[in-house]
Amino acid sequence: MASPSQIITLFLLLLGAFAEARDPFACDPKDATTSNLPFCRVSMPIPARVKDLLGRLTLQEKVRLLVNNAIAVPRLGIKGYEWWSEALHGVSNVGPGTKFGGAFPGATSFPQVITTAASFNATLWEAIGRVVSDEARAMYNGGAAGLTYWSPNVNIFRDPRWGRGQETPGEDPVVAGTYAASYVKGLQGSNGERLKVAACCKHFTAYDLDNWNGVDRFHFNAKVSKQDIEDTFDVPFKMCVQDGNVASVMCSYNQVNGVPTCADPNLLKKTVRGQWKLDGYIVSDCDSVGVFYNTQHYTSTPEEAAADAIKAGLDLDCGPFLAQYTENAVTRGLLNEADVNSALTNTLTVQMRLGMFDGEPSAQPFGNLGPKDVCTPAHQQLALEAARQGVVLLKNHNPSLPLSHLRHRTVAVIGPNSNATVTMIGNYAGVACGYTSPLQGIGNYAKTIHQMGCADVACADDTLFSEAINAARQADATVLVMGLDQSIEAEFKDRTGLLLPGRQQELVSKVALASKGPTILVLMSGGPIDVSFAKNDPRIGSILWAGYPGQAGGAAIADVLFGTTNPEGKLPMTWYPQGYVSNLLMTDMAMRSSPNRNYPGRTYRFYKGQVVYPFGHGLSYTNFVHTIASAPTVVSVPLDGHHRSGNATISGKWIKVNHAKCNKLTVGLQVDVKNTGSKDGTHTMLVFSTPPAGHWAPNKQLVAFAKVHVPAGSQERVGINIHVCKFLSVVDQSGVRRIPIGVHDLHIGGVKHSLSLQPATLGVIKT
Template sequence: MRKMFFAFALLLAKFSLAQTQYPFQNTSLSFEARVNDLVSRLTLEEKVAQMLNAAPAIPRLGIPAYDWWNEVLHGVARTPYHVTVYPQAIAMAATFDTASIKLMATYSADEGRAIFNKSNGEGKAGQRYVGLTYWTPNINIFRDPRWGRGQETYGEDPFLTGTMGAAFVRGLQGDDPKYLKAAACAKHYAVHSGPEPTRHVDNVSPSDYDLWNTYLPAFRQLVTKANVAGVMCAYNAFKTQPCCGSDQLMIDILRNQWKFSGYVTSDCGAIDDFFERHKTHPDAESSAADAVFHGTDVECGNRTYKALVQAVKDGKISEKQIDVSVKRLFTIRFRLGMFDPSSMVKYAQTPESFLESAEHKAHSLKMARQSIVLLKNENSTLPLKKTIKKIVVLGPNADNAIAVLGNYNGTPSTIVTALQGIKDKLGSGAQVVYEKAVNFTNDTLLQYANISNQYSWQGQKGFSAEYFNNRELKGEPVAKRIEPSVEHDWQEGQIVVDTLKALNFSARYSTDFTATETGDITFELDADDGYRFLIDSKEVLNAWTRNRWGARTYKLNTEKGKVYRLVVEYYQAEGKAAVHLRAGQFAKTDFTALANRVKDADAIVFVGGISPQLEGEEMRVDYPGFNGGDRTSIMLPTVQTELLKALKQTGKPVVFVLMTGSAVAMPWEAENVPAIVNAWYGGQSAGTAIADVLFGDYNPSGRLPVTFYKSDSDLPDFKDYSMNNRTYRYFKGQALYGFGYGLSYTSFQYDNLKLPAKISKTMNVGVRVANTGNRDGEEVVQLYVSGQAKNAPLRALKGFQRMFLKKGESKTVSFALTTDDLSLLDDKGKAKLFSGRVIISVGGSQPDAATVKSKKTVQGFIQL
């Protein structure tokens, strides 16, 4: 036994010596010394390869492969494992709760660490969407509600965006003095907010005033105060230079003024845009060299940066400049503990049990509740009574599990839709009737038919499925089997069949369909990425070049007893994968008949709005009111208004539950529907939260992080990046529902405003808030500043606190107001104090004459 012990000790000593044969492996040295040593040992080719998002392994030095690309917008996204999905970012902004978003980011980083550790243990190191560098948060200003990616942001206000974004970064990156729990990345730097279809060619040139006072403050806060690890530069050009090659943004401001020492990644394909779309550079070599010169360390896309080797040889960039970027990248990896024993890195101990833990799921539900905004509640229509006997639930989002997850999302084990939440709330004590009634933009629905017994392949029921490990259906399939149907959803990297993963794969589904009658049947093919549909070798649907969600239909005229050969071909590229083939008959909804069917209900809940199936990143969607992921109109689709008009005629209480990632103009609804609830895209427990609000188990307390305008005519040109007449800070019209607005089932009043007697760098503002209603509830106390200066905003949020008050209770709230809060930034980014009288308003929403008169806002002034 003694001999065995010494033999093991000798073996361990040899192993340890092998692991520390280079200084970069010596954990007693500083990260800087270790990084310098490692980079000094790399060849030029190895250095350049490390600047791709998919960085390959370097076996001779024991450097593992690593993919920098991962997402954690509202929970870990696109991972093959089940994770907790929180409300969409815009919904989290509606909570106005920095503690909640910080905890959400902490929990998400825990799950990310669990995935990283699990993946490494399973030999999956280097795969996409399992790393610890997350390209989140999106802190672009949601300047125009037509932008489909605005749902990924924290809204239209720089102060709210910066404050929520900083809390997210601190939660995600952790508080360890040596190691990062995860690495956050502020995107998209800078001045980027649509339109989606032209983002690769647009050149934006806002005024320096707008640049410093609107587009940069959140980035400044995350870089200089929250110590964000990374920054992503945007697709568009800024003042004629691509953002990733901008002198002003990348060198002057980010590196020189803000002293940013972290890493910068391009948006995916943005360096290709230099020479292919912006036409500012002649070729890949010069584009890559210029991007690196401007401090872009990683290229997402793995293409153009390969030309850096030749660029060095041609003298377009020095190897020393390459070293700067490579050192930044390895510094991040060292700070994440990737080159140290797991015993030294506390986060490396995070177990798989953290995935979808009870605490995480409970917090997702909490944030879903906090995010819901009560927009209207005429005659106390809400809350509904739980003793209700019959309730009718209608609408395209009522049972839509896709909508509640938003975009850039993971997949939870369980999703609760609005319909399910209401059913769970009422149990067997009430009749819950559901009809979809309408699609988002039309009233003609495909009534799905169960025709599974009409599909067969060589004597077996179902479809012959062939799976290929490439996008082109080339070669021999890696797997074959009989599938009962074509109904599939996968996360990227998830196992499709056998060992085939959902990434750059293709599939062919074949069956013989036997018609049971003469007439017609409509097939609907709904898929991500690309697909073809063939009937008897004739191509009837082709979306092989699609790269986002989309469903298409084809009507087949049938003869009874005839057999038709159906073939679905599908490929998946990146992101989520899905393919669905369904069949049935189209039927137009008769609103009058529907109203007659439901008029005996005690209440009607219509769950409508829009969906991430319609708004999002560079989507090929062209339904009325939508284009390329953006919206061409902010009006609620007409078909939904027409249905609500018919429902109102029943005389029964109608509740409109709106799901959206952006502002929706709904003037008729605001005037005529008694209760309107904005539920956003509420995450995995959205339906539970909605039911809790509808039936009074949670008192709504969300506030709008964006302005809800009355109509399209309120909006300037989408491509105009001037802030003139945009957002609550500069909009001169009357909003339908303003930024910061939200109702409660109780009431709050304000008094005893205390302002500083003299000006100092930090000043205290105090106010007393009282719950004057008959329910406990939460209030979001908001502080606004209005100063007199050229181009000054009408008012600007400079403080907010969420607080809980029991009925009859009052508390004093304090805000720390700084001289920066009483200033504007000049064209060089320097703060200039207001002069004269500055109005300070504190209340439950933006100040106006009505809120001041009703004591829902108190005002005073500071003389500068």
């Protein structure tokens, strides 16, 4: 019998021939009055084409192009365009730019970003981006989607209660930045000037609160130090722009130090476009301009708000505000038409890089993609592989996993997420090609006895407990699939605590006490959960975290449970005990701990207290041993020649990053990874650095990560290159990045290597 995904694939193939091709957005070769205008000439440089088009538009037409639902300009043969589409982990139906149905009933739904991040696999991240952009282009060609996608979300998962933490690559800036650059490269393609689709890194910056304790994102003023901005919050965005060459950056709802991000020229014009050299456009989060006028009361008049946003560097408004008030702002002298032209130059350039002014879509690169290229078997296989790589084995006592086909013929599958489908794809998802729930996945390996135990994740009562306990008594093994869903953590909704909701913990403990065989706890969630009770309960043999594992999540979970897949995921965020958040305000943005005010600090880089599971934790069914085959013990840091060096005390030695020759300043290591166990496995190798002691420095920071497949009993050598200026530097209290001179300890698993950074000339700059 065909699976649901096979049926949908066949349905797509049958529909493929009937999909309508999209008419040209502009420059239709059949329209003789417009197709020969200079801005339609593909042979001309894009800047010249944009300049020609701008010269033909009236001010009234220009201001209606400053918003997401840009108007048509029929006299120039240009159709209307909806800029707002989303592709966080697959083509999404959030936003009006994408429509499912007809020839496109669904799209491949990959694991939520927090799960994919747990793979620590940049190659996978880029591969997912390529698949998503294939499907996006196919849907665009069929008239069902746009080409501008406001994804990915690369904000730092600063507080474990944040409802949108699930959308992010986790708490580490380097992981988030590497994810951003990798996924963006996959989405946008490798053709330099030309774009497959246009990606967008959001939400810039220090945005990580939705609605907590009466404070919402529309009113929140994030008070952030220069040190934390440079050291943490801006790192992923800078890497997204400079390493990923992203086509867009989105400014956020909140204020940063009293200024709305979408009205701050220091953030937009000076930093994103000036220092980082964004080659693209800056867009507001939806209705952000209206929010800072109507809700934050940042300006006296709406015209001032429109003028402030555009002069700050905003090019496009998701929302109607700029279309309503920009013309009056120009008329009143608050804004020059040249400022409007500058904004449109950036958006029109991206549209031309996408080929939207090149005539027939079918004649362009990617013009052959259609319904046959959506939900393909290869795409769905990648979704399954991504889910497998993202599953994290947190505990494996005795060990209890993997389960045996022979000994565990009957499995009790219990819990509110045990037969989950839509829950598995998290938020900002579209319509999946099909689903394999945990119950279905486990059913492919063993006979199942299914009981929900709780009516939903809220688990308000124990009405269904007795049936669940009875099922555990009968089965050879028990799998409890518990956790959260979008009713607990979501956009607009931050969590109040870190424990399992309602009476879930009680259900788990009672079922474990009654279970005849091993008890396995599987958790679905975006944020961390305090499961100390299960960690410390010997009756609960193993704990898996699956995040929100996407359309194939149930198959991936089952593959790990029965050992077809050897788990390789690592936690991309710290799992804290409930006590961590008891007196911790979400509104306090400081990253570093402060004993004077009893402030614990945030993320593994700055928090030193007790954890349930640390960042980077994840077990395997085999054992890996590291040996450093070669690594330097001393590295010279050359100065750029424009600064004289002077002496400094040993305790205060450092070099400003902008005073060093950084271009090719890397540390190369060769690490041997040996699999001393009995099962083949893929090892996720994390390399941390502990800088020389000092109040600027984190406890440790991730400086590199790599994946390596090692068959049982064999050994593989892995090369690691660490960019000194980027990853071995720290940031001072003024927001200046510096390289500490002295001993940096590199940690790889249980191995430590000491590396001494020394100035190439005598003495060190100190200013």
